[in-house]
Amino acid sequence: MTTTTGGPARTGTDIRNINVSQCVAESLRLEMERDDRVVVFGEDVGLQGGVFGSTRGLQKAFGRDRVRDTPISEMAFTGAAVGLAMEGYRPVVEIMFVDFIGVCLEQVYNAAAKIRYMTGGRVGMPMVIKTAGGCIGSAAQHSQCLWGTFAHLPGLQVVAPSSPYDSKGLMAAAVRSDDPVVFIEHKGLLLQKAGSFTHGAQVPKEAYTVPLGQASVVRSGSDLTLVTISATVGESLHAAEELAGEGVDVEVIDLRSVVPLDLDTVCASVARTGRLLVVDEDYLGFGLSGEVVTGVVERLGTRALRQVVRHGTPNVPVPAALSLEQAVVPRRASIAQAVREMGRAS
Structure with a gap:
């Protein structure tokens, strides 16, 4: 596949140094403006804008019907996302930390991952499971990546961006995908300040995609x-x-x-x-x-x-x-x- 350097070559007023959480929130906003089937829900994604700020401003912009805070019941709201995807919506469901995925794993690996296959492709599953992984000094139950776990399960696409530029572009590609995507943000990168990244720091204002599966x-x-x-x-x-x-x-x-x-x-x-x-x-x-x-x-x-x-x-x-x-x-x-x-x- 074609390789890239992980960021835009041009410079100008449309290029900014912003952090990863801002990039993800901006990408979701642009996708929600482009397609009214995109909905976002999870714990604290609305009023608070996400524990890391990666859904900031979305509820104010699109209302509580499209950006909905949920109870602490991952099995329930992940299952709701599966149902919405089957009906043609494009849900983005946030599991706050990837370490919590065990409480809704049934919906991930037996529902989201398999429904397209079990229906012969007649039922779509355009769903993003957005979650945060990685080690930031938070002990055994809050310091895991687990992308290898999801990769082992056929039917799921799994992405883990390393820069602001890729975070924005990969999220857009994930939302537009007709297959379920597990989108793993790194907790350390979410906490990293703008301007401190080694690569991919310059981010265009407009929407763009980074193709899934391209190194x-x-x-x-x-x-x-x-x-x-x-x-x-x-x-x-x-x-x-x-x-x-x-x-x-x-x-x-x-x-x-x-x-x-x-x-x-x-x-x-x-x-x-x-x-x-x-x-x-x-x-x-x-x-x-x-x-x-x-x-x-x-x-x-x-x-x-x-x-x-x-x-x-x-x-x-x-x-x-x-x-x-x-x-x-x-x-x-x-x-x-x-x-x-x-x-x-x-």
């Missing part, structure tokens, strides 16, 4: 291919700049989507560098990192790769202490060290 080469390099997603894209870019000072040229690929998974872009890079490092904040076991490695090996063969390494969160609950979280979750220092160890082993 982005956010840094070109010749020595090693580093594949990652969501908040670890920025961490990887910082690590790559540090390594450049040591004479190591790292190519960084932002997958953007877990499903569809853009192995074409990854394989084109690995075919040049011969070395692959997959960095994933999600759990290592049975997850994204293993899928990427397997897909590359199946396509290119073992002789095309001199080295393959995975660096991710081990299969343990994320510790409550921030210092311990930082010891197990991939961050720029550990990413740089993983690359150095690959160099020593080559």
